Amino acid sequence: MSYxxxxxxxxxxxxxxxxxxxxxxxxxxxxxxxETSTYDGHFQNFAWHxxxxxxxxxxxxxxxxxxxxxxSEMPFYALYKLEAHP
Ligand SMILES: [Zn+2]
Numbered sequence: 001m002s003y004x005x006x007x008x009x010x011x012x013x014x015x016x017x018x019x020x021x022x023x024x025x026x027x028x029x030x031x032x033x034x035e036t037s038t039y040d041g042h043f044q045n046f047a048w049h050x051x052x053x054x055x056x057x058x059x060x061x062x063x064x065x066x067x068x069x070x071x072s073e074m075p076f077y078a079l080y081k082l083e084a085h086p
Contacts, residue, residue, distance in 0.1 A: 021052035
């Protein structure tokens, strides 16, 4: 496998996105991570909850190279919903 990160930036959601890690919505108005990369020659454009991106960093840091979207739950999702929609 070959993975290369093109760009990763924290940005504010102007509409609802779906997090590639936990498959829960990223709510409009909340801060999230936008990542573009290539994986085995395929262009990827992913949105992440900030907490999920940290989770993923741990996952890949443990030597894993792949993941299944929706297999991981976002940490503190209930709290996140409260913060995004006070
Ligand atoms: Zn997520």
